[in-house]
Amino acid sequence: MMTRPHATPPGADALPPRKPSRSATREAVKVWGPVVLLAAIGFAVAWSFVEPAPPAVVRIATGPDGGAYRQIAERAAASLARRGIEVELRATSGSARNADLLRRGEVDAALLQGGGFAEAGGAETLQAVVTVGFEPVLLVLRRQGDAPVVPVPLPAAAGLAEDARVAVGGAGSGTEPLARRILAGLLREGAEATPRLRVGGDAALGLLRSDDADAAFLVLAPEAPRVAAVLADPGLVVASLPQAGALARRDAALAAVTLLRGVVDPSRDLPAADVETVAAATFFAVRDDTHRAIVQLLVQAAREDATPDLLADAGTFPTLLHAPLPIADEARHFFERGPSALYRHLPFGLASALDRLAILLLPLLTLLIPLARAAPPVLRWRLRRRIYRWYTRLRAIEADAEAGHAPEGLRERLAALDDEAADTEVPLSYMEEFYNLRMHIDLLRRRLGEPGPRTAGVSGGNGRRSADAAPS
The missing domain is CATH 3.40.190.290 (D-Maltodextrin-Binding Protein; domain 2)
Structure with missing residues (x-):
């Protein structure tokens, strides 16, 4: 189970509150935007074939x-x-x-x-x-x-x-x-x-x-x-x-x-x-x-x-x-x-409108439904790929630390990585990998000599705080 976030230690500099994350929204726009655009184009093309309304x-x-x-x-x-x-x-x-x-x-x-x-x-x-x-x-x-x-x-x-x-x-x-x-x-x-x-x-x-x-x-x-x-x-x-x-x-x-x-x-x-x-x-x-x-x-x-x-x-x-x-x-x-079922059970005006608009089902069936089914997996894949990219950057920071680079610069890079990860909303199905990333960031921060995490601690899959996983 997850533990409640710990308050900032006395004497430590209080960090400003984080702004609401927009990363997930941007990812959703990148994935769903083309779906909506293609569907709109399909409807526009189908609309040109829609029969006009009967004369009044x-x-x-x-x-x-x-x-x-x-x-x-x-x-x-x-x-x-x-x-x-x-x-x-x-x-x-x-x-x-x-x-x-x-x-x-x-x-x-x-x-x-x-x-x-x-x-x-x-x-x-x-x-x-x-x-x-x-x-x-x-x-x-x-x-x-x-x-x-x-x-x-x-x-x-x-x-x-x-x-x-x-x-x-x-x-x-x-x-x-x-x-x-x-x-x-x-x-x-x-x-x-x-x-x-x-x-x-x-x-x-x-x-x-x-x-x-x-x-x-x-x-x-x-x-x-x-x-x-x-x-x-x-x-x-x-x-x-x-x-x-x-x-x-x-x-x-x-x-x-x-x-x-x-x-x-x-x-x-x-x-x-x-x-x-x-x-x-x-x-x-x-x-x-x-x-x-x-x-x-x-x-x-x-x-x-x-x-x-x-x-x-x-x-x-x-x-x-x-x-x-x-x-x-x-x-x-x-x-x-x-008469069809529409004309038997609905007023003529409504039945005629539905009959004429039936052609719009074509883009719905051929474009919107397959794209809508494919969009969520694509969105999850993009978020998971981002976790992998964060691990790549974390590994590069660790390699630079082992090569003797100045710890101040490495700590700044690590803080930027931590901020970016903290500002990203991750689906529940990938929370374990996300929490493991946050623990590894905290572990490397301690190895670089930083006294404590810059952000609220998170717990790993075994229910312990990330600080507990760090060596004394």
């Missing part, structure tokens, strides 16, 4: 106010709002306009209609996220004479007259390009070049009723009030397309569907008979550089939208099928695997 406001291009696209977007906005994301809905003329806004970066996401916009080919920057439903293509004709009000077939042989006045939808809508694609399949080659009426919606129906148009294309969700109004109008009739399956086979943007009798309004038996037609997929789309958090939110919103689709069986939507654009990788991953 998500802008979604919808369609005309009151339309089906607007309703779908409003339900998605409600889902995003529950996760703390503000949504700005932008009303447009339709799918073609939506695609244009999305390509130019004026919106973050858009609802598009399969075949309802011009694709950019190999340079296309748009990607599909998830398909949320079908919109049937309705070819509305003016009822002739005593023709039945129920949907009538449109045989391929009869088709439409080459000079027929057909309202194909307004400019910027998704109806126009879709109607032209269908007409290209129904009419003889070259007939589709006949100028069409670029009018849609209620304006197109007005032209039909006033005998200023022979047919009109409508692309609407079956739930839209306009669909029921058309089916109930005695002056209009919806054509059934027996060629729907063939059109869908020839055009990947179309799917053959059947508007079942009474599905629009069972109480009024609308439609009064099955209507065979084609439908376009309605899907969310983003750019290829859109933040992946937006993609995840749109997929999740589509999953939460439980609105039934009148053209498909339950569980058909949402789906990754039917969209004419390539599916975003993040959408496919999120759709198939669902």
Whole structure:
């Protein structure tokens, strides 16, 4: 056991108190400094790869106010709002306009209609996220004479007259390009070049009723009030397309569907008979550089939208099928695997931050942990090496004493060595070697004729004071 330090002998010069040791601090800085520096460099490099935070406001291009696209977007906005994301809905003329806004970066996401916009080919920057439903293509004709009000077939042989006045939808809508694609399949080659009426919606129906148009294309969700109004109008009739399956086979943007009798309004038996037609997929789309958090939110919103689709069986939507654009990788991953544990158990903002910062684990695992494990042994080795250097200096002083050097100079060198050792903090694992050094310094001091130790005595491993180890 260690003994308490002895007081300074009477008459001996009192030594000034020692200042707190800074040697261990300097050693720690020398060892831990490079560790902290390398870790900081690793974090700085990793930070450059950290994905930016998702935008505070998500802008979604919808369609005309009151339309089906607007309703779908409003339900998605409600889902995003529950996760703390503000949504700005932008009303447009339709799918073609939506695609244009999305390509130019004026919106973050858009609802598009399969075949309802011009694709950019190999340079296309748009990607599909998830398909949320079908919109049937309705070819509305003016009822002739005593023709039945129920949907009538449109045989391929009869088709439409080459000079027929057909309202194909307004400019910027998704109806126009879709109607032209269908007409290209129904009419003889070259007939589709006949100028069409670029009018849609209620304006197109007005032209039909006033005998200023022979047919009109409508692309609407079956739930839209306009669909029921058309089916109930005695002056209009919806054509059934027996060629729907063939059109869908020839055009990947179309799917053959059947508007079942009474599905629009069972109480009024609308439609009064099955209507065979084609439908376009309605899907969310983003750019290829859109933040992946937006993609995840749109997929999740589509999953939460439980609105039934009148053209498909339950569980058909949402789906990754039917969209004419390539599916975003993040959408496919999120759709198939669902949200991660972070998003299931944490608020979206916090989960997104942790997800983005996960890349910072790379420098932590590859640099900081190995360096942190290596630093303490390095620090101990440096302190132990210092003890060995002190012994080297002590041995040199002893050799000079045996060679007959002046004791005054040797005592000064010995005192400097003792002061340096006393001012150094040594780990407990090396205290035995440190105490042995202090005893040997005291032993050599007595051999040089100094009356007593300049510092408080220390005890060796056997519990005796260092002075006891010195010869009398």
